[in-house]
Amino acid sequence: MASNVTRNWTNQFAQPPWRVALWSVAYGSVLTVALFGNLVVVWIIVAHRRMRTVTNYFLLNSAFCDAAMAAFNTLINFIYAAHGDWYFGEAYCKFHNFFPVAAVFASIYSMTAIAMDRYMAIIHPLKPRLSATATKVVIVCIWVLAVVLAFPLCFYSTIRSLPRRTICYVAWPRPAEDSLMYHAIVSVLVYMLPLVVMGIAYTIIGVTLWGSEIPGDSSDNYHGQLRAKRKVVKMMIVVVVTFALCWLPYHVYFIVTGLNKQLNKRKSIQQVYLSVLWLAMSSTMYNPIIYCCLNNRLSPVVLQVQSGLQKGFPVVSFHPCIEL
Numbered sequence: 001m002a003s004n005v006t007r008n009w010t011n012q013f014a015q016p017p018w019r020v021a022l023w024s025v026a027y028g029s030v031l032t033v034a035l036f037g038n039l040v041v042v043w044i045i046v047a048h049r050r051m052r053t054v055t056n057y058f059l060l061n062s063a064f065c066d067a068a069m070a071a072f073n074t075l076i077n078f079i080y081a082a083h084g085d086w087y088f089g090e091a092y093c094k095f096h097n098f099f100p101v102a103a104v105f106a107s108i109y110s111m112t113a114i115a116m117d118r119y120m121a122i123i124h125p126l127k128p129r130l131s132a133t134a135t136k137v138v139i140v141c142i143w144v145l146a147v148v149l150a151f152p153l154c155f156y157s158t159i160r161s162l163p164r165r166t167i168c169y170v171a172w173p174r175p176a177e178d179s180l181m182y183h184a185i186v187s188v189l190v191y192m193l194p195l196v197v198m199g200i201a202y203t204i205i206g207v208t209l210w211g212s213e214i215p216g217d218s219s220d221n222y223h224g225q226l227r228a229k230r231k232v233v234k235m236m237i238v239v240v241v242t243f244a245l246c247w248l249p250y251h252v253y254f255i256v257t258g259l260n261k262q263l264n265k266r267k268s269i270q271q272v273y274l275s276v277l278w279l280a281m282s283s284t285m286y287n288p289i290i291y292c293c294l295n296n297r298l299s300p301v302v303l304q305v306q307s308g309l310q311k312g313f314p315v316v317s318f319h320p321c322i323e324l
Contacts, residue, residue, distance in 0.1 A: 020082055023274055027078040030282045034070035037288030038063040055117055057135045058110040061142070065107035066284035073100050074281045081274055085165040090158060093168035098154035105146035105190050106139075108243060112194045113138060114236060115201040122205050122229060149189060152182060180258035187251040191244075198240050205233055235294040239287055246283035249276040 041063040045051045076096055080086055086093060120127060130138070156170045172178035209230050253276045257263050 023078065023082055023278075026278055027074060027281070030278065030285055031070050031074045033289075034074070034281075034285035035067055037285055038067035038070070041288050041291065042067065052132070054130045054132065054135045055114055057132070057139065058114045058117070061139050062107045062110040062287065065103040065110070066287060069100055069103040069107075070281070070284045072096075074284070077277060077281065078274075080168065081270070081277060084167075086159055086168040087166075088168075090168075093159050094154045094157040096168065097157040097170060098150045101150035101153060101186060101190065102143070102146040104247075105149055106142050108190060108194045109142045109145075110139070111236070111240060111243070112197055113142070115198040115240075118233065118236065119201045119205055122208055149186070176258075176261070180255075183251075183254040183258055187255065191247055191251050195240065195244055202233060202237050202240070206237075209233060231294065235290060238290050238294060242286045242290065243283055246279050246286070250280040 042060060045056050045060045045063075073096060076088065076092075080096075088096070117130065121129065153170055156172055157168065158171050159166055159168050170179065172182075209226065253273065257269070263269055
């Protein structure tokens with residue numbers, strides 16, 4: 001996502017080597033963990049046919065978005081934010097500003113689709129669920145909407161050569177009004193709206209799962225299913241809350257700096273931006289960790305796969321680790 005800070009940067013934002021080194025470690029850690037964790041999730045779902053469920057298709061889409069954003073934007077964003085000089089050409093400038101908005105949109109609406117799928121499964125269990133084909137159509141529709149939302153950033157992004165550096169920025173027709181309006185729209189569509197929808201869905205689900213039980217049904221099977229459903233809902237709530245906390249400062253930052261342009265001229269704003277950017281980019285690495293910690297079937301599978309590979313034998317048995 002394009003930073004309004006870079007348009008106003010001068011040499012006063014040059015950082016000492018030790019500070020650049022610390023930020024490099026912080027951003028490098030996000031890149032490494034996000035890539036490894038999300039690619040493991042992708043591999044588990046893609047490589048094992050029994051993992052290809054409706055919910056897991058949405059998890060796959062979300063993991064792909066997080067891995068791609070970590071690979072294509074985290075490091076580049078850090079280099080540009082730390083140095084204020086764009087080294088990567090105009091074509092990548094357009095992609096750099098376009099892709100994060102599209103990826104975050106696709107990721108969060110995949111999480112929203114999971115919430116609605118859970119809602120239908122638990123609140124209306126007798127109604128038909130999405131088929132695999134319908135799920136793929138929904139994912140395609142999500143990506144189409146994501147591209148439409150992010151397209152203005154691609155269309156208006158450009159680079160400009162200044163005496164001491166090159167900048168990549170979004171050249172809005174009306175810079176002040178258009179930039180603020182666009183970031184407000186993105187904040188509503190990519191942050192507030194999906195969080196409200198998921199909040200309502202999981203609240204209703206939570207009341208249903210924790211507030212009522214079938215009278216007289218004390219079978220082990222019933223209580224086992226109830227515990228499994230509660231565990232899944234807990235996991236997805238943690239995912240949603242983590243997303244909300246990671247991206248809130250980022251959206252607030254752009255709204256505040258859009259309303260008060262003078263903030264962009266302060267030297268301290270660079271460290272503020274690097275901090276909120278790191279927190280936002282770090283959201284790409286948490287979901288695989290959450291899946292592992294809150295789903296007790298994940299760790300045994302990972303250990304089983306690692307053990308089989310170390311011994312040089314194919315892993316012939318598989319127990320679902322993200323099956324919802």
